[in-house]
Amino acid sequence: MNSLVKKCIVQFAFLFLVFNVSAQLNTINEQLYRPRIHFTPAANWMNDPNGMVFYKGVYHLFYQHNPGAPVWGPMHWGHATSKDLIHWKHLPIGIYPDSLGTIFSGSAVVDYNNTSGFGKGTQVPLVAIYTQHNMDGEKAGRDDYQNQSISVSLDEAKTWKTFSGNPVIKTPHLKDFRDPKVFWYAANKTWIMSLAVGPNIEFYSSPNLKIWKKESEVGGAGMGVHDGNWECPDLLSFDDHGKKVWVLIVNVNPGAPNKGSGTQYFVGDFDGHQFTPLSREAKWLDYGPDNYAGVTWSNTGARIILGGWMSNWLYANSVPTEKWRNGLTIPRDLSLVKIGKDYRVASKPIKELASIAYNNVNLKNIKLDKTFVISDTIKKATIPCRINLSLLKAQNIELVLSNNKGEQLIIGYDAKANQYFIDRTKAGRSEFYPAFAAVHTAPRFSTSAQLDMSLVIDVASVELFADGGLSVMTEIFFPTEAFSKFELRSADKTTVHHFYYTGLKSIL
Numbered sequence: 001m002n003s004l005v006k007k008c009i010v011q012f013a014f015l016f017l018v019f020n021v022s023a024q025l026n027t028i029n030e031q032l033y034r035p036r037i038h039f040t041p042a043a044n045w046m047n048d049p050n051g052m053v054f055y056k057g058v059y060h061l062f063y064q065h066n067p068g069a070p071v072w073g074p075m076h077w078g079h080a081t082s083k084d085l086i087h088w089k090h091l092p093i094g095i096y097p098d099s100l101g102t103i104f105s106g107s108a109v110v111d112y113n114n115t116s117g118f119g120k121g122t123q124v125p126l127v128a129i130y131t132q133h134n135m136d137g138e139k140a141g142r143d144d145y146q147n148q149s150i151s152v153s154l155d156e157a158k159t160w161k162t163f164s165g166n167p168v169i170k171t172p173h174l175k176d177f178r179d180p181k182v183f184w185y186a187a188n189k190t191w192i193m194s195l196a197v198g199p200n201i202e203f204y205s206s207p208n209l210k211i212w213k214k215e216s217e218v219g220g221a222g223m224g225v226h227d228g229n230w231e232c233p234d235l236l237s238f239d240d241h242g243k244k245v246w247v248l249i250v251n252v253n254p255g256a257p258n259k260g261s262g263t264q265y266f267v268g269d270f271d272g273h274q275f276t277p278l279s280r281e282a283k284w285l286d287y288g289p290d291n292y293a294g295v296t297w298s299n300t301g302a303r304i305i306l307g308g309w310m311s312n313w314l315y316a317n318s319v320p321t322e323k324w325r326n327g328l329t330i331p332r333d334l335s336l337v338k339i340g341k342d343y344r345v346a347s348k349p350i351k352e353l354a355s356i357a358y359n360n361v362n363l364k365n366i367k368l369d370k371t372f373v374i375s376d377t378i379k380k381a382t383i384p385c386r387i388n389l390s391l392l393k394a395q396n397i398e399l400v401l402s403n404n405k406g407e408q409l410i411i412g413y414d415a416k417a418n419q420y421f422i423d424r425t426k427a428g429r430s431e432f433y434p435a436f437a438a439v440h441t442a443p444r445f446s447t448s449a450q451l452d453m454s455l456v457i458d459v460a461s462v463e464l465f466a467d468g469g470l471s472v473m474t475e476i477f478f479p480t481e482a483f484s485k486f487e488l489r490s491a492d493k494t495t496v497h498h499f500y501y502t503g504l505k506s507i508l
């Protein structure tokens, strides 16, 4: 054999090995980390949920999507639909970049009154409102590369046509000018848009979704956290015994309590023109590191449902899931809770989760004088699952998920510090971002003696809703082998008054 042929064979064998090993790794990661009960893109990159709208019994989810690679890049609006917010159907890309730029975050509304004039016959227009980001303009160091545009669908969100008059709001020559979230303000018969503009949220009004007038702005130094840009706002109204209470959601990156990206909110009043916060101090919707850019579905009536991006800009581009990256949190129902004179927003996993529950087990009075191995008692305890537990007294408690490799994730309550925590320091892979291996905490806001923890556990994420959703944490993790052992322990030897386990059927 001559040396050239030999070289070729060696090179071919090497490439074959590399491809095979990386294909195997891909399959392993696919099996280990692809969420079983959360939405993830079929392939490639996802960040913020966008254009979430409920119409004719269908929940639409659009999302920041790079269809060409599993890393952030030219943004399109990926599209999926669901009838129950749990089972998702992947659909063709909703909105593509055009000469005005790529498609950044935004919202979608049902224009029932045809204010836009886009409707034809009986077809109600759905209108998407989003930021167009001109990558060339950004590269050239210009300041006019973010503008707001609209697209219309007359076939229930299947296809979209861009408006010939785009952009509908031109940049005021500010680099950060994005993420329009629009709702119908019935009292003034007008559309209201919240827009993230540098350190502020600006409000615009429009009679027809095409012509917009700036009404006011709120924010700046002294209001909330400003370690990074304000992004993805949402203005919501709740009913408190006949009184309207408004909540302004403002995502910020970085600056979250447990580092990186997070969702702050302000409770206040909105008069159709201006938002006035009751307090300029930030409250946080979720203290875990992995719930960002959350906004709510439009057209859901009194129900307020939030979906967030289950990742963090600190490491979203390098998490070890090579085929696809990142997903959606479990959608949550939001409500307003009064504690003393203070309002807080509580989040609860949507009730629809009950439809995939099986193998329910209720246990009473589990004495934790020694570690209680749940997986010994509940033989078929597997992930994904839900676990709810309650203590009559707020005492130390830990739920430990582990595997045969000695990796573990600990979710608990620390009575002395009066805080919940999730410890992912030994929960598996973190080489992609060493500070990923950390303990995160959330203050306990409830003043009740009784403590409740409700958990939604998937193969690579946990969502903690404590005390009826007053303290919330969302965390992702990457064990090298699936977690299979569940244990409860307590430094206080407390008693778990009520323990509920239910398996959740995979949606894959």
Ligand code: FRU
Pocket: 047, 048, 064, 075, 104, 105, 131, 178, 179, 231, 232, 293
């Ligand atoms: C938030 C964000 C938005 C922007 C989008 C770009 O995560 O930075 O402000 O519109 O992502 O993908």
